[in-house]
Amino acid sequence: MDERSAFSDDATGMESDIHALSPERVRDVLEALDRQDGGEVRNLIAPLHTEDLAELINGLSPDERERLIEAIKFNFDDEVLPFLDPETADAVMEQLGTRRSAQAIAEMELDDALHILEDLDTEDQQEILKTIDPATRKELEAGLSYPEESAGRLMRRSMVFVPEFWTVGDAIDYLRRHPKLPEDFYVLYVINPQFRPVGILPLSTLMRHPRSARITDLMQKDLHCFTTTTDQEEVAYVFRKYGLVEAPVLGEEGRLVGTITVDDAVEVMREELEEDFLRSSGLTGQDLSRTVLASVKTRFPWLFVNVLTAMMAAAVIDLFDETIEHLVVLAVLMPIIASMGGNAGIQASTVTVRAIAMRRVDVRGAWRSVWKEVLIGGLNGLGIAAITGTGIYMIYGNPQIAMVFALAMILVMVMAGLAGAGLPMLMRRLGIDPAITSGVFLTMLTDIVGFLSFLGLATLLVVR
Amino acid sequence: MDERSAFSDDATGMESDIHALSPERVRDVLEALDRQDGGEVRNLIAPLHTEDLAELINGLSPDERERLIEAIKFNFDDEVLPFLDPETADAVMEQLGTRRSAQAIAEMELDDALHILEDLDTEDQQEILKTIDPATRKELEAGLSYPEESAGRLMRRSMVFVPEFWTVGDAIDYLRRHPKLPEDFYVLYVINPQFRPVGILPLSTLMRHPRSARITDLMQKDLHCFTTTTDQEEVAYVFRKYGLVEAPVLGEEGRLVGTITVDDAVEVMREELEEDFLRSSGLTGQDLSRTVLASVKTRFPWLFVNVLTAMMAAAVIDLFDETIEHLVVLAVLMPIIASMGGNAGIQASTVTVRAIAMRRVDVRGAWRSVWKEVLIGGLNGLGIAAITGTGIYMIYGNPQIAMVFALAMILVMVMAGLAGAGLPMLMRRLGIDPAITSGVFLTMLTDIVGFLSFLGLATLLVVR
Numbered sequence: 001m002d003e004r005s006a007f008s009d010d011a012t013g014m015e016s017d018i019h020a021l022s023p024e025r026v027r028d029v030l031e032a033l034d035r036q037d038g039g040e041v042r043n044l045i046a047p048l049h050t051e052d053l054a055e056l057i058n059g060l061s062p063d064e065r066e067r068l069i070e071a072i073k074f075n076f077d078d079e080v081l082p083f084l085d086p087e088t089a090d091a092v093m094e095q096l097g098t099r100r101s102a103q104a105i106a107e108m109e110l111d112d113a114l115h116i117l118e119d120l121d122t123e124d125q126q127e128i129l130k131t132i133d134p135a136t137r138k139e140l141e142a143g144l145s146y147p148e149e150s151a152g153r154l155m156r157r158s159m160v161f162v163p164e165f166w167t168v169g170d171a172i173d174y175l176r177r178h179p180k181l182p183e184d185f186y187v188l189y190v191i192n193p194q195f196r197p198v199g200i201l202p203l204s205t206l207m208r209h210p211r212s213a214r215i216t217d218l219m220q221k222d223l224h225c226f227t228t229t230t231d232q233e234e235v236a237y238v239f240r241k242y243g244l245v246e247a248p249v250l251g252e253e254g255r256l257v258g259t260i261t262v263d264d265a266v267e268v269m270r271e272e273l274e275e276d277f278l279r280s281s282g283l284t285g286q287d288l289s290r291t292v293l294a295s296v297k298t299r300f301p302w303l304f305v306n307v308l309t310a311m312m313a314a315a316v317i318d319l320f321d322e323t324i325e326h327l328v329v330l331a332v333l334m335p336i337i338a339s340m341g342g343n344a345g346i347q348a349s350t351v352t353v354r355a356i357a358m359r360r361v362d363v364r365g366a367w368r369s370v371w372k373e374v375l376i377g378g379l380n381g382l383g384i385a386a387i388t389g390t391g392i393y394m395i396y397g398n399p400q401i402a403m404v405f406a407l408a409m410i411l412v413m414v415m416a417g418l419a420g421a422g423l424p425m426l427m428r429r430l431g432i433d434p435a436i437t438s439g440v441f442l443t444m445l446t447d448i449v450g451f452l453s454f455l456g457l458a459t460l461l462v463v464r
Numbered sequence: 465m466d467e468r469s470a471f472s473d474d475a476t477g478m479e480s481d482i483h484a485l486s487p488e489r490v491r492d493v494l495e496a497l498d499r500q501d502g503g504e505v506r507n508l509i510a511p512l513h514t515e516d517l518a519e520l521i522n523g524l525s526p527d528e529r530e531r532l533i534e535a536i537k538f539n540f541d542d543e544v545l546p547f548l549d550p551e552t553a554d555a556v557m558e559q560l561g562t563r564r565s566a567q568a569i570a571e572m573e574l575d576d577a578l579h580i581l582e583d584l585d586t587e588d589q590q591e592i593l594k595t596i597d598p599a600t601r602k603e604l605e606a607g608l609s610y611p612e613e614s615a616g617r618l619m620r621r622s623m624v625f626v627p628e629f630w631t632v633g634d635a636i637d638y639l640r641r642h643p644k645l646p647e648d649f650y651v652l653y654v655i656n657p658q659f660r661p662v663g664i665l666p667l668s669t670l671m672r673h674p675r676s677a678r679i680t681d682l683m684q685k686d687l688h689c690f691t692t693t694t695d696q697e698e699v700a701y702v703f704r705k706y707g708l709v710e711a712p713v714l715g716e717e718g719r720l721v722g723t724i725t726v727d728d729a730v731e732v733m734r735e736e737l738e739e740d741f742l743r744s745s746g747l748t749g750q751d752l753s754r755t756v757l758a759s760v761k762t763r764f765p766w767l768f769v770n771v772l773t774a775m776m777a778a779a780v781i782d783l784f785d786e787t788i789e790h791l792v793v794l795a796v797l798m799p800i801i802a803s804m805g806g807n808a809g810i811q812a813s814t815v816t817v818r819a820i821a822m823r824r825v826d827v828r829g830a831w832r833s834v835w836k837e838v839l840i841g842g843l844n845g846l847g848i849a850a851i852t853g854t855g856i857y858m859i860y861g862n863p864q865i866a867m868v869f870a871l872a873m874i875l876v877m878v879m880a881g882l883a884g885a886g887l888p889m890l891m892r893r894l895g896i897d898p899a900i901t902s903g904v905f906l907t908m909l910t911d912i913v914g915f916l917s918f919l920g921l922a923t924l925l926v927v928r
Binding site for chain 2: 263273380
C-alpha cells in the first residue's frame with residue numbers, strides 16, 4: 001500500500017514529489033550512515049522539505065539520529081526543530097550545543113520557540129534563555145508565563161492590524177510599505193483606539209473591493225476570540241467547528257495581543273485526539289518516539305495498577321473456590337463473561353469519551369447518555385445471553401448452568417453500559433480527563449460484577 | 465468545568481458569545497419544545513451560528529429533532545445541512561421534502577452537496593438529482609463518480625486561477641471585476657496554457673508587492689498537489705504535515721480541476737483519527753448519533769465475534785479441567801494473566817496503529833517496530849512477574865505455583881508485544897485498516913497463550 005503513489009500518478013503525467021520522504025530515500029540514508037559517508041548523507045537530505053527531514057529524524061533510533069546530526073551539523077536547518085518530537089528536539093539541541101540552539105530559538109516564531117522551550121527542563125531552559133538577547137528573552141519569558149496548553153502558548157505576536165477608519169486602499173498601501181509583515185497571514189484585524197478588535201477582514205474580501213471601500217463596511221463583526229488562558233483543546237474545537245483560518249487572542253482589558261493560525265490549531269487537534277486515543281490504554285503521545293527503556297518506564301505503572309485491579313477481581317473468584325471445586329465448568333465459562341463485559345464496557349466508554357469531546361453530551365445531557373448505553377448493553381446482553389445460553393445447554397446438557405450463565409451475561413452487559421458511560425461522565429464532572437477511565441477501572445468493575453454474578457448465582461442456584 | 469467561560473472572561477470586559485450554544489439555551493429550547501411553543505423555539509434559535517444550530521440538532525433525540533424541525537420548517541437555514549451527521553441530515557431532509565432538499569443541495573458548494581448525497585441510498589439520491597437543473601446535476605454526478613473518501617469528493621470547483629504572464633496589478637484588477645469569486649479563498653493558482661498549475665500565490669504575498677511585480681517572480685513553485693483519486697486520509701496528512709491552507713487537485717493530464725481548503729481537510733482529519741479510535745473497539749463514527757436500536761444492531765456482530773473468540777479461549781481452559789479440579793487456585797489466578805496480556809497487547813497495538821498513521825513505521829521499518837514492542841513486553845513482563853510471583857508465594861506459600869505464574873506472565877507479555885505490534889503490521893501489509901485488530905483477535909491470542917502457558921505449565925510442573 002504505497003500511500004505516496006498519489007503524488008506520482010503516471011496517467012496524469014505528473015512528476016513525483018522529489019522533496020518527499022520515499023522509502024527508497026530512507027533506505028539510502030540509512031545505508032550512507034552505515035558507510036559513514038557524510039557527503040552522501042548531505043546529498044540525500046538536501047532536497048527534502050523541512051517537514052520531511054523532521055519526519056526522518058523523528059523515526060530514527062537515537063544512535064542513527066546522532067550520526068545523522070553529526071553528518072549534517074554544519075548545514076543543519078534550524079527550521080526543522082519545531083517539527084521534531086519534544087524528546088528528539090531536546091537530544092538534537094544538546095548535540096548542536098547551547099549557543100547554536102539559543103540562536104535557533106531566538107530566530108523562530110514565538111509559538112515555535114515556546115513549543116520547544118516548554119519541554120526542556122528548567123536548567124536547560126534557563127541556560128538557553130541566558131544566551132538570548134534581552135528583548136527576545138523578555139518576550140519568551142512572557143510567553144512561558146501563560147499556562148501550558150493555553151492559547152497564550154500557541155499564539156504568534158506578529159499580526160496585521162488596521163484602524164477602523166481606513167479604506168481598502170489605505171490597507172493595501174500599508175501592506176506594501178510595511179517591511180516586517182508575518183510570513184503567512186490570512187486576515188487583517190480591525191482595531192479600535194483601545195486596541196480591541198472590532199472586526200476581522202479576510203484578505204479575499206479585501207482583494208475583491210475597490211480602493212475606496214471602507215473597511216468597517218466590509219469587515220466581519222462576528223468574531224471568535226480567545227483569551228491568553230483559553231485551553232488549547234477549546235482553541236482546536238472552535239477552529240474545527242467554525243472552519244476558521246486565523247483567530248485573535250485577547251489579553252488584559254480585551255486588547256489584541258496575538259493571533260493563532262489554523263496550522264497550529266490543526267496540530268493541537270491531532271495531539272488532543274491522539275492523546276484521548278492513547279490515554280485510554282495508559283499511554284502518552286511520547287510513546288511513539290521513546291526508546292525501549294523509556295517506554296517500559298512509562299507503561300509499567302499503568303500495568304502495575306492493572307495487576308492490582310486484576311487481583312481484586314481474582315479475590316472475588318477466591319470467595320467461590322469451593323463452588324468451582326464442585327463444578328469446574330464454571331472456571332471454564334467465567335472468562336467468557338468477563339471478556340464480554342470488558343469489551344462491551346470499552347465500546348460504551350469509547351463512544352462516551354468521543355461524545356464528550358464532540359460536546360454531544362452538552363445537548364443530550366449526562367443522564368440520557370448513560371441511560372442510552374445501559375439500554376444498549378441490556379439489549380445486546382439479552383441477545384448474546386440467548387445464543388450462548390442455548391449453546392451451553394446443548395454442550396453441557398445442564399439447564400441450570402445455562403440459565404445462570406445467561407443471567408450473569410445480561411447483568412455484566414448492563415453493568416458495562418452503566419460503568420462504560422457513567423465513569424467518563426463522573427470524571428468529566430470532577431474535571432478529570434474522561435479518556436483515562438476506559439481502561440483499568442472499567443474492566444475491574446465489569447470483571448468483578450461478572451465473576452460475582454456468575455459464581456454467586458451458580459453457588460445459590462446450582463451447587464446447593 | 466464550563467468550557468465556554470473562555471468567551472466570557474469578565475476580567476477582560478468581553479461580551480460572551482451570544483451566538484454559541486450554552487447549556488441554558490439548550491435547556492430553554494427543550495422546554496419550549498415540550499410546551500409546543502413554536503414561536504419561542506424560533507426566537508431561541510434565530511441568533512445561533514449555523515454550526516451551533518447543527519450541534520443542537522445533532523444532539524437531539526429523533527423525536528425532539530422532528531418537533532424542532534417542524535417548528536422551524538419555514539425558516540430553516542439550508543446551510544445547516546452540511547454540518548449534520550449523515551443519518552440526521554437524511555432524516556431532516558425527509559422531513560423537509562424532496563423538492564426543498566433538492567433546492568438546498570443545488571445551492572451548496574460542490575463538496576458539501578456531495579457529502580450529503582453520498583450518504584443517501586441510491587433511490588433517494590436519484591430522486592433528488594432528478595429535481596435539480598441539468599447543469600448542476602451533471603456536476604454532481606461527475607463528483608459522485610470519484611471514489612468515496614477521495615480528493616475528488618472533497619474539492620470545490622470554484623477557485624481563482626491566473627495566467628503566468630500577469631502582474632500583481634492584473635490579478636488585483638481581475639479580482640475586483642470578477643463577479644463570482646468563491647466565498648473564501650487563500651491563494652491564486654498560476655496556470656500555464658495547458659491549464660496545469662505551475663505555481664501558487666498566497667494572497668498575503670500578492671498584497672505586499674507593488675502592482676508592477678510579475679506573478680512568476682513571486683509564486684511558490686513547490687506545490688503539494690493531489691489527484692482526484694487521492695485518498696482523503698492522505699489529503700489530511702499532507703495538509704497537517706506541511707501546514708497547508710489550500711491545495712490544488714489535478715485531473716487528467718495534470719490539469720487543475722479543483723481546490724481543497726483547510727476546513728475540509730481538518731474535518732477529514734478528525735473523522736479519520738476518530739475512526740481509528742472507535743474502530744479499535746468495533747465501533748463506527750455513526751455510533752455517536754445513532755438511536756439505541758441502531759447502535760445495538762451495529763455493535764452486536766462485533767460482540768458476537770467476541771463471544772466466539774472468548775469461547776475458543778474457554779476451550780483451552782477446558783483442556784485442563786482436571787488440573788483445575790486438583791488445584792482451584794489456578795482458576796483464581798488465571799484471569800490475572802489474561803487481563804495483563806490483554807492490556808499490554810492493547811498498549812502495543814494502540815501505539816503501533818498510531819505509528820502507522822503518523823508514518824513513523826515508514827522510517828523505522830516494520831520489523832524493528834515489532835521487535836521494540838516485544839522487548840518492551842518482555843521487560844515489563846519480567847518486572848510484573850517478579851512482583852506478582854513474590855506476592856503469590858507469600859500468599860499461598862507454594863513456590864511452584866508462584867514460579868509457574870511468573871513464567872506464564874512473562875510469556876503472555878512477550879506475546880502481547882508480538883501480537884499487539886505484529887497484527888497491525890500484518891493488516892497494513894494486506895491493505896486492511898490496522899485499527900480493527902486492536903480488539904477482538906488480539907485479546908483472543910493473548911488469552912489463549914495466557915491460559916495455555918499458565919495451565920499447561922501448572923499441569924507439567926505442579927500437579928503431576
